[in-house]
Amino acid sequence: MQRTTPHRRAVILGAGGFIGINLAHALAKDGCELICFDRFQCHYWPTNVKAIVGDFSQLPEELLAVLDDAAVYHLVSSCRPHQHTETAADEVVADVSSTLRYLEYTRHKNIRWVFVSSGGTVYGPNASCPTTEDAQTNPICSYGLIKLALEKYFALYKKLHETDFVVARVSNPYGPWQDPSSGQGVIAALVYKALAVQAVEIWGDGENVRDYVYIDDAVRGLMDLAKHGESGEIYNVSSGVGTTINDLIQVIRHTLGIQLNTNCVAARIFDVRKSVLSSNKLQSLTGWSPNTCLGDGVKATADWLSKKW
Amino acid sequence: MQRTTPHRRAVILGAGGFIGINLAHALAKDGCELICFDRFQCHYWPTNVKAIVGDFSQLPEELLAVLDDAAVYHLVSSCRPHQHTETAADEVVADVSSTLRYLEYTRHKNIRWVFVSSGGTVYGPNASCPTTEDAQTNPICSYGLIKLALEKYFALYKKLHETDFVVARVSNPYGPWQDPSSGQGVIAALVYKALAVQAVEIWGDGENVRDYVYIDDAVRGLMDLAKHGESGEIYNVSSGVGTTINDLIQVIRHTLGIQLNTNCVAARIFDVRKSVLSSNKLQSLTGWSPNTCLGDGVKATADWLSKKW
Numbered sequence: 001m002q003r004t005t006p007h008r009r010a011v012i013l014g015a016g017g018f019i020g021i022n023l024a025h026a027l028a029k030d031g032c033e034l035i036c037f038d039r040f041q042c043h044y045w046p047t048n049v050k051a052i053v054g055d056f057s058q059l060p061e062e063l064l065a066v067l068d069d070a071a072v073y074h075l076v077s078s079c080r081p082h083q084h085t086e087t088a089a090d091e092v093v094a095d096v097s098s099t100l101r102y103l104e105y106t107r108h109k110n111i112r113w114v115f116v117s118s119g120g121t122v123y124g125p126n127a128s129c130p131t132t133e134d135a136q137t138n139p140i141c142s143y144g145l146i147k148l149a150l151e152k153y154f155a156l157y158k159k160l161h162e163t164d165f166v167v168a169r170v171s172n173p174y175g176p177w178q179d180p181s182s183g184q185g186v187i188a189a190l191v192y193k194a195l196a197v198q199a200v201e202i203w204g205d206g207e208n209v210r211d212y213v214y215i216d217d218a219v220r221g222l223m224d225l226a227k228h229g230e231s232g233e234i235y236n237v238s239s240g241v242g243t244t245i246n247d248l249i250q251v252i253r254h255t256l257g258i259q260l261n262t263n264c265v266a267a268r269i270f271d272v273r274k275s276v277l278s279s280n281k282l283q284s285l286t287g288w289s290p291n292t293c294l295g296d297g298v299k300a301t302a303d304w305l306s307k308k309w
Numbered sequence: 310m311q312r313t314t315p316h317r318r319a320v321i322l323g324a325g326g327f328i329g330i331n332l333a334h335a336l337a338k339d340g341c342e343l344i345c346f347d348r349f350q351c352h353y354w355p356t357n358v359k360a361i362v363g364d365f366s367q368l369p370e371e372l373l374a375v376l377d378d379a380a381v382y383h384l385v386s387s388c389r390p391h392q393h394t395e396t397a398a399d400e401v402v403a404d405v406s407s408t409l410r411y412l413e414y415t416r417h418k419n420i421r422w423v424f425v426s427s428g429g430t431v432y433g434p435n436a437s438c439p440t441t442e443d444a445q446t447n448p449i450c451s452y453g454l455i456k457l458a459l460e461k462y463f464a465l466y467k468k469l470h471e472t473d474f475v476v477a478r479v480s481n482p483y484g485p486w487q488d489p490s491s492g493q494g495v496i497a498a499l500v501y502k503a504l505a506v507q508a509v510e511i512w513g514d515g516e517n518v519r520d521y522v523y524i525d526d527a528v529r530g531l532m533d534l535a536k537h538g539e540s541g542e543i544y545n546v547s548s549g550v551g552t553t554i555n556d557l558i559q560v561i562r563h564t565l566g567i568q569l570n571t572n573c574v575a576a577r578i579f580d581v582r583k584s585v586l587s588s589n590k591l592q593s594l595t596g597w598s599p600n601t602c603l604g605d606g607v608k609a610t611a612d613w614l615s616k617k618w
Contacts, residue, residue: 083469085416088462089409093402096458100398107394136445139461140468149405149458152448153397159449160392160578269469 009033014075016042018178057098068109071226081143083270088142117147119169130278141270166229171238175215176304204267206246209274214292224286238277239290318342323384325351327487366407377418380535390452392579397451426456428478439587442543450579475538480547484524485613513576515555518583522548523601533595547586548599
């Protein structure tokens with residue numbers, strides 16, 4: 001469904017994270033009313049936004065009040081990809097149940113949801129590459145399972161209540177504002193270590209393949225989907241290019257002219273061997289394409305880390 | 310994984326429901342230590358079982374104490390297939406989160422889980438029939454979504470912690486001890502109305518196709534899977550035969566010699582048009598087959614309803 005009149009406002013749920021901050025800056029340039037929501041005030045948010053700070057699971061009144069006539073980007077997650085399960089039950093409550101309460105509350109509101117899912121984890125280990133959106137989904141971490149469950153609940157809400165949504169399965173985004181110490185975002189971590197002349201740990205043999213998409217491209221994809229995405233559809237937002245960790249290290253060495261010392265440590269069981277996603281569906285719909293090559297993206301990431309971190 | 314030594318005990322979680330009661334009677338004949346758990350004491354349970362009554366979500370100590378060296382049949386569900394979403398957030402907490410707490414607690418216990426999933430809802434509306442276990446899964450009700458999420462969490466626990474489980478996707482079971490007024494179980498409802506000479510409501514045109522499997526066959530399938538199911542695998546437990554509601558009404562009329570008056574009411578949006586499941590995988594593994602034809606099953610259901618209800 002292509003909307004003829006845009007929504008009055010854009011709301012980012014989880015605006016204090018890496019994708020959220022970048023998205024906030026891109027949306028701020030668009031001139032619409034922008035609301036940034038997260039647990040904490042974020043000093044990286046643009047100055048001309050309305051900030052709402054609160055606990056997502058508590059459905060703050062101030063947040064509920066703006067959830068109408070809006071494109072709502074859902075980036076909230078209480079967890080990250082990891083291989084433990086001790087917190088899975090709590091994650092399900094914090095993420096799945098909480099989101100369902102918002103979906104229920106906003107059933108009769110004029111909202112387009114853009115649910116940001118995890119292209120890197122929802123497909124699981126056995127998908128053929130480049131993976132298309134109709135592939136089987138067998139996540140091997142709780143993070144991916146929660147994203148997948150929510151995708152399916154959005155579809156249920158559309159079926160039962162005509163809730164308007166698109167799912168964006170973003171592959172491995174990287175770039176400015178990615179925290180190099182978060183444990184998520186290998187490029188930020190590697191570039192940071194390279195700049196600090198520290199050795200980096202490589203899980204397994206360094207031949208795991210990932211699809212790195214530069215954050216500006218990813219954010220542009222999300223905004224395209226908010227405007228033009230077919231209601232109820234799932235779109236990969238990805239570079240379509242597979243890069244091994246070993247390749248990535250070479251790109252960093254070459255681009256930054258810095259030696260990078262590596263230590264190999266045991267592979268992680270929840271890492272899939274290869275993840276490369278086709279973004280043909282998004283490209284066909286909107287003409288979107290990933291414009292930033294890995295070398296340029298690594299350079300921009302290094303520039304940002306040098307100045308800000 | 311075929312076990313060489315059977316577990317010392319069998320535990321039924323959700324033993325007070327239709328499948329649970331029948332399973333309890335079948336297991337009681339097997340001679341192993343049998344524990345029946347549910348929210349309420351059930352007077353239909355066999356006399357020689359240990360009964361534990363409590364709130365599943367509270368992880369009662371008495372229940373935790375028996376979750377070792379056991380085949381654990383997981384039939385607990387806080388919800389049923391329905392087309393509303395008001396309670397979905399709570400259902401996710403009650404069923405998904407609670408089960409994850411048990412999985413976490415029993416990680417190092419010697420348990421084979423038999424997770425009873427919903428063959429009638431996990432595949433969704435677009436599966437080709439007879440549906441095999443590797444088909445896409447797109448449930449259109451919260452009940453099916455929760456079953457699917459739990460299947461995938463069991464797989465995650467196997468991957469990360471070697472949790473031993475099988476999934477049984479039971480189609481539409483019917484027979485004695487099915488509550489004709491529960492809103493689940495069309496055969497019990499129709500037979501009950503026929504015996505009471507009441508008109509029955511048919512949703513839509515009566516041409517929705519279902520796969521009815523007699524409860525004794527279904528229970529035998531579950532017990533076969535506990536003993537011989539390949540660890541981590543999913544098995545349909547089904548008749549493989551598609552029957553429309555209109556056909557079913559003819560079978561009831563013919564078998565019971567009773568006229569059945571019908572009123573057509575609007576179709577339900579969460580009902581899939583056709584659901585017929587292949588049980589070839591289970592049949593190949595254990596030689597299991599559905600022995601009871603629809604006429605005989607309807608007769609047995611009517612006999613039980615006449616005597617007990």
